[in-house]
Amino acid sequence: MRNSTKLIILLGxxxxxxxLYLFQDLNGSYDYALxxxxxKVLAMVITGCAIAYATVIFQxxxxxxxxxPSIMGLDALYLLLQTVLIFFLGSDHITIMNKQVNxxxxxxxxxxxxxxxxxxxxxxxxxPIYFLLLIGIIxxxxxxxxxxxxxxxxxxxxxxxxxxxxFASFNNVSTDLVWxxxxxxxxxxxxxxxxxxxxxxxxxxRDQAINLGVPYESVVKKMLVISAVLIAISTALVGPIxxxxxxxxxxxxxxxxxxxxxxxxxxxxxxxxxxxIGGQWVVERIFTFSTTLSVIINFIGGVYxxxxxxKESKSS
Amino acid sequence: MIQVRGxxxxxxxxxxxxxxxxxxxxxxITSFIGPNGAGKSTLLSMVSRLMDADTGEVLxxxxxxxxxxxxxxxxxxxxxxxxxQMNVRLTVKELVGFGRFPYSKGRLNxxxxxxxxxxxTYMDLHDLxxxxxxxxxxxxxxxxxxxxxxxxxxxxxxxxxxxxNLDMKHSVQIMKILRRLVDELGKTVVIVLHDxxxxxxxxxxxxxLKDGKVIKDGLTNDIxxxxxxxxxxxxxxxxxxxxxxxxxVYFNSALQGE
Ligand SMILES: Nc1ncnc2c1ncn2[C@@H]1O[C@H](COP(=O)(O)OP(=O)(O)OP(=O)(O)O)[C@@H](O)[C@H]1O
Ligand SMILES: [Mg+2]
Numbered sequence: 001m002r003n004s005t006k007l008i009i010l011l012g013x014x015x016x017x018x019x020l021y022l023f024q025d026l027n028g029s030y031d032y033a034l035x036x037x038x039x040k041v042l043a044m045v046i047t048g049c050a051i052a053y054a055t056v057i058f059q060x061x062x063x064x065x066x067x068x069p070s071i072m073g074l075d076a077l078y079l080l081l082q083t084v085l086i087f088f089l090g091s092d093h094i095t096i097m098n099k100q101v102n103x104x105x106x107x108x109x110x111x112x113x114x115x116x117x118x119x120x121x122x123x124x125x126x127x128p129i130y131f132l133l134l135i136g137i138i139x140x141x142x143x144x145x146x147x148x149x150x151x152x153x154x155x156x157x158x159x160x161x162x163x164x165x166x167f168a169s170f171n172n173v174s175t176d177l178v179w180x181x182x183x184x185x186x187x188x189x190x191x192x193x194x195x196x197x198x199x200x201x202x203x204x205x206r207d208q209a210i211n212l213g214v215p216y217e218s219v220v221k222k223m224l225v226i227s228a229v230l231i232a233i234s235t236a237l238v239g240p241i242x243x244x245x246x247x248x249x250x251x252x253x254x255x256x257x258x259x260x261x262x263x264x265x266x267x268x269x270x271x272x273x274x275x276x277i278g279g280q281w282v283v284e285r286i287f288t289f290s291t292t293l294s295v296i297i298n299f300i301g302g303v304y305x306x307x308x309x310x311k312e313s314k315s316s
Numbered sequence: 317m318i319q320v321r322g323x324x325x326x327x328x329x330x331x332x333x334x335x336x337x338x339x340x341x342x343x344x345i346t347s348f349i350g351p352n353g354a355g356k357s358t359l360l361s362m363v364s365r366l367m368d369a370d371t372g373e374v375l376x377x378x379x380x381x382x383x384x385x386x387x388x389x390x391x392x393x394x395x396x397x398x399x400x401q402m403n404v405r406l407t408v409k410e411l412v413g414f415g416r417f418p419y420s421k422g423r424l425n426x427x428x429x430x431x432x433x434x435x436x437t438y439m440d441l442h443d444l445x446x447x448x449x450x451x452x453x454x455x456x457x458x459x460x461x462x463x464x465x466x467x468x469x470x471x472x473x474x475x476x477x478x479x480x481n482l483d484m485k486h487s488v489q490i491m492k493i494l495r496r497l498v499d500e501l502g503k504t505v506v507i508v509l510h511d512x513x514x515x516x517x518x519x520x521x522x523x524x525l526k527d528g529k530v531i532k533d534g535l536t537n538d539i540x541x542x543x544x545x546x547x548x549x550x551x552x553x554x555x556x557x558x559x560x561x562x563x564x565v566y567f568n569s570a571l572q573g574e
Contacts, residue, residue: 063403197422203404204414207366207397212417212468213390259404260422 003256003263010270017277024285041277042182043173043238048248048272050185050234054227055245056252056265057192060199061220062129065250066308069227070242071133072117073140074110078235080143081109082165087150091161099174106236114228122221129220167294168239170280181237185230192226195219199261241294243301248272250308317342318363318393318472318504322372325358325528333358334528335372340472345498345505347515347536350525351549356508357398357476359525363506364395364474376472390418394470398477398508400461408452408460409445412436415467435467438493454481462490466497472504473497479514487511491518512553516540517561524548537562 022037058069070076085095085102095101117139121132151162198219201209210216231242245268252268279293318340325333333355340346348356361367363374365381374381381389394415406414412435416428424432436442439459449457458481465473473494479487491514497503498520509515515522515536522539524532526548532539539545540562545553553566 065403197417200422201414201417204402205400207395208400208402208414210366210386211364211390211395212414213387215386257405259406259410 003258003267006255007263007266007270010267010274014270014273014277017274017281021277021281024281039173039175039178040170040280042178043170044276044280045273046178046181046185047168047170047234047238047241048244048276049189049269050230051242051245052248052252052268052272053189053192053265054230054234055242055249056261056268057199057223058227059249060203060261061223062133063203063205065253066246066305066312067133068242068246069231070240071140072114072136072228073143074114074228074231075235075240075242076140076143076147077110077113078106078240079162079166080147081106083147083150083154083162086158086162087154091158096161099177103174103177103180103236107232110232110235111229114225114232118221118224122217132224165239167292168241168297169292169294170238170276173238177237181233184233188226188229188233192223195222196261196265199223200259203259239294241297243305244272244275244297246308247297247301247304248275250304317377319375319378320359320363320372321375323359323362323369323374324371325355325362325367326370332528333362333369336525336528336530337372338523338530338533340504340506341521342471342504343498343502344520345494345507345518346521346523347519348506348508348523348525349510349512349515349548354525355528356525360395360474360476360506360508361397364393365389366395366397387418390468390470392470393472393474394465394468395474396461396465396476396478398480400457405448405450407446407448408441408463409436411449411460412441412445412463412467415464415469418468431467431469435463438466439463440489455483455486458482459486459490466493470503472506475505475507477508477510479509479511487514494518512540512545512564512566516564540564 018041021041022034026033054069059065059067082096085093085105089095091097095105117135118132121135151159154162198209198214201212201214202216202219204212206216235242248268248271249264251271252264255271256263256267258264275297276293279296283289283291283293283296320336320338320340323333323336324331332353336359348360350356358367362369365374376384376389376392381393384392409432412432413424413428415435416424416431420428436445439462441456441459441463444452444456444460449460452460458478462475462478465475475494478490482490494505494507495518498505507519509519519536521534522532522536523530524539524544531548532544540555542553542555545551545555545564549566551566553564556563556565
């Protein structure tokens with residue numbers, strides 16, 4: 001099967017699930033149910049694309065196919081922020097109650113953190129990328145530890161609010177935020193897309209990339225910032241689901257067997273859309289909300305991750 | 317023309333390349349020789365901007381290579397490192413196609429395809445062109461990488477031990493191809509070699525490194541001399557004239573009778 005055929009099939013599936021999700025059992029509720037479902041679909045498309053894109057470019061620049069950008073500690077920072085706000089200000093404070101305020105705060109915190117981290121590291125000359133990852137892991141673990149510590153002390157009722165934020169959910173995203181996220185994500189992906197051809201060369205390794213004329217340092221920095229911004233947006237919109245990126249990115253590598261990032265990224269994005277909308281459809285119509293999408297994602301993702309680890313260890 | 321001026325590299329306090337200044341003469345093959353750890357790869361990495369130097373500069377046509385745009389430089393100087401790993405599965409032809417990236421930015425046109433084809437022919441790789449690199453022998457893979465550098469079609473080609481893994485036939489074949497690139501197309505080749513006989517037979521000039529310093533830099537025939545070689549390698553090497561070539565015998569001192 002040619003890769004373009006595969007892409008068309010995935011596109012078809014995306015439309016199929018979107019149609020199914022939007023219109024099944026609508027019972028003529030065009031004013032109420034349809035717009036609500038539409039917003040959810042949009043949120044899933046944005047998150048799916050953002051995470052797929054961020055994960056593929058992150059894996060290419062780190063030359064590692066079992067990493068996700070969450071290793072830089074962004075998810076951990078998000079949870080820490082939510083925990084701290086609830087712990088010190090209470091769950092009825094405007095920074096928690098008002099979704100817009102919370103979104104802006106979260107996105108800003110994550111982006112500023114990522115930029116500071118990169119600035120700090122790149123100022124010390126050209127560090128190998130693994131050094132950056134190591135710092136990311138340490139800082140992320142530190143954030144998680146503080147969050148856990150605060151969560152132990154917190155009032156049980158308040159804790160359920162924190163718990164809410166710990167898992168991604170598409171069930172109550174705010175309409176305004178979806179539009180803002182859509183615009184931001186589109187702009188960021190378009191900026192990154194101009195460098196797609198460089199990514200193909202980057203997968204040959206740093207030295208080959210430089211030999212072939214890729215402005216390595218600047219492309220890597222740009223891609224790191226882009227993946228951080230995308231993760232920040234999607235996490236602030238629906239909660240942490242970067243694990244999901246690992247699944248779709250690897251499925252895309254396996255399915256397309258190409259080195260072209262234009263294909264790999266498009267494929268991973270379409271797979272995200274199919275998986276999220278299809279998954280949400282299953283959760284709502286088959287499990288009738290008795291489970292959540294993020295539980296299913298984490299379950300399937302976990303199994304797939306173990307499979308990848310076993311496969312990697314066999315091949316090396 | 318590439319000029320190296322006062323180039324040094326330190327790891328901690330250890331100086332691995334020490335104030336190296338050389339001119340790479342255009343239109344020649346220059347061999348870098350020297351014992352393991354002499355700093356040959358490090359020097360080549362700095363000349364090809366893969367590594368930052370601690371002091372000194374590299375000039376290409378009198379301009380510091382750091383001031384030249386990466387895209388432009390990649391059309392003028394190419395480098396093949398001693399070892400090449402990557403984590404993407406490519407066929408030989410796809411890899412060689414990457415050599416055209418500086419020109420095509422990933423979209424190969426007819427001219428690019430012609431160059432790729434030519435490089436595959438040069439390296440005798442047409443039989444293998446659709447095979448995946450990880451399904452090839454070490455030598456076949458090495459040839460594919462050399463074909464990629466040939467497809468890149470730069471004036472200056474830097475090669476770090478390209479004869480690694482190659483059998484005699486293919487080693488000779490590659491040296492002959494490099495000779496042709498220099499003699500017919502006027503390219504400049506810098507090559508790191510361990511087999512000094514290849515250096516002796518095929519190169520115009522030799523630069524010898526030891527402990528990070530250039531200890532010899534001159535015409536091949538002036539360097540392939542027992543006294544000079546002893547200085548470089550600390551061993552007795554007998555040089556014999558065979559037809560027009562100077563051949564070094566170093567396998568066993570008993571063979572060096574006279
Ligand atoms: N990352 C590093 N850290 C510390 N020392 C290094 C590093 N890389 C190389 N060296 C040292 O620098 C010196 C020069 O290394 P280089 O690879 O340039 O040698 P070479 O002449 O290419 O040797 P060979 O013939 O074995 O390829 C060696 O002594 C090596 O141990
Ligand atoms: Mg070396």
